[in-house]
Amino acid sequence: MKRLLIFSIFLVLFSCSKDQENTVLPASGTLLRYVKSSSGSVQSEFIYDNAGKITSRNTYSADKLLGEASIHYKNGKAHLTDQKMDISSSTTGVHYIYSRSEFVYNGKQIIQNNHFLKESEHATPVLRSFTVFEYNAAGFIVKETRFLDDGTPLSYTKYSHDLSGNITLSENYERNTAGEMQLIQKTSYQHDQNMNPYLTVYLPVENIPFSVNKNNITHTTVTNYTQDVTNVSVTQYGNFTQRQLPQYMIENNDNSFLFEYN
Numbered sequence: 001m002k003r004l005l006i007f008s009i010f011l012v013l014f015s016c017s018k019d020q021e022n023t024v025l026p027a028s029g030t031l032l033r034y035v036k037s038s039s040g041s042v043q044s045e046f047i048y049d050n051a052g053k054i055t056s057r058n059t060y061s062a063d064k065l066l067g068e069a070s071i072h073y074k075n076g077k078a079h080l081t082d083q084k085m086d087i088s089s090s091t092t093g094v095h096y097i098y099s100r101s102e103f104v105y106n107g108k109q110i111i112q113n114n115h116f117l118k119e120s121e122h123a124t125p126v127l128r129s130f131t132v133f134e135y136n137a138a139g140f141i142v143k144e145t146r147f148l149d150d151g152t153p154l155s156y157t158k159y160s161h162d163l164s165g166n167i168t169l170s171e172n173y174e175r176n177t178a179g180e181m182q183l184i185q186k187t188s189y190q191h192d193q194n195m196n197p198y199l200t201v202y203l204p205v206e207n208i209p210f211s212v213n214k215n216n217i218t219h220t221t222v223t224n225y226t227q228d229v230t231n232v233s234v235t236q237y238g239n240f241t242q243r244q245l246p247q248y249m250i251e252n253n254d255n256s257f258l259f260e261y262n
Contacts, residue, residue, distance in 0.1 A: 026052030029243050031262040032197040038256035046201050048262075053078075054201055064091065071203075078103055078203050084121065100125045103203070109135060110205045129154065133205055140165055141204065141212060156181065159208070166191045167209035184226050190219035194237060195244045197259055216246065 031052055035044040047056040057069040065086070072080040081101040088095035098121055104112035112132050116125030127149045134143040138161075145156040153175060160169040172185040192215055202211035209217065220233040234253075237246035241261070250256050 026262065029241055029245070029261045031200050032245075032259060033262050034258075034260040036258040036260065038258065040258070043257070048200075052200065054203075057201065062091075064094070077105060077108075081203075081206075096121070098123070101206075103205075109133075109139070110203065113205055131205070138165075141208065144205070144208070153181070157208075162191075164191075164214050166213045166215050170209065184224070186223045186225070188221045189213075189217050191215040192218050192237065193244075194240055194246060197245050197261075216249075 026048070031048055032046055034042055034046070036042055041062065042060050045056075045058040045060070046054060047058075049055050053071075053073065055071055057067075057071075058065060059067040067083065067085040069081055069083045071078050072082070074080075079102070081103075083099045083101070084096040085099075086094045086096055098118040100116040100118065102114040102116065103110045104114070110133060112130055114130045115128055117128050118125050129149055130147050132145045132147070133141055134145075136142045140161045141159055142161075143156060143158050146154045148154060155172065155174040157173070158171045159167050162168050166189070168189055170187045170189075171183060172187075173181040174184050176182045189209060191213065194216055196210065196213050196216050198207070198210040199214070204212050216235070216237050218235055218237075220235075221230065222233075223230045233251065236250045236253075237248070238250075239247040241247060245261065246259055248256065248258050
């Protein structure tokens with residue numbers, strides 16, 4: 001009887017798997033699964049569904065969960081992202097704040113991201129602000145504007161791209177006390193010719209430029225106009241896979257990170 005039960009369960013699982021038509025499984029080595037420190041401890045973990053769509057992003061400090069983002073889909077498109085982030089300074093205890101992003105589409109392009117806060121994990125989300133995205137004829141994001149929930153503009157960022165779609169320049173403007181938009185920061189980027197591992201991790205509007213660049217950022221020059229300071233950051237990548245994805249990166253000859261794939 002026990003053997004028949006196990007065999008029946010096997011048949012059910014097998015039949016369910018055959019019903020998943022039109023599912024294209026991701027090729028091995030294409031999805032970023034872990035970012036680790038040079039010592040091998042997990043700092044970021046990425047979880048996908050069978051079709052290779054990102055469903056969860058987790059960040060850690062040692063064994064402590066610092067943050068989690070769960071991505072929910074509707075009609076094949078990412079619809080909601082529920083997030084929690086630990087703001088405590090404790091190495092063991094946690095104090096999470098909860099938020100939600102809701103994405104609005106025009107065809108395949110996300111044209112608006114509504115930002116909500118929640119008092120607790122299961123509380124009703126409250127709209128606090130929203131971001132509107134503009135695209136050029138090539139489909140590249142050229143501007144994002146942040147508004148308060150009542151429609152008051154807070155800030156905006158303009159983007160310039162190379163022919164591959166990599167962002168080469170971003171200019172950040174914020175509303176000053178006089179109500180005018182003032183340039184506060186300008187960032188220029190240089191890239192290599194290898195594949196960016198973060199493309200599978202974020203939606204295009206979630207973590208610009210890492211979410212849209214086809215290639216890896218090697219040099220970043222940031223000019224802060226409020227402090228009149230310019231800083232340059234250099235990042236090295238190496239040990240590339242057959243798919244031209246890096247297996248490690250080193251920031252400013254100091255911080256090292258390891259990449260692992262599916």
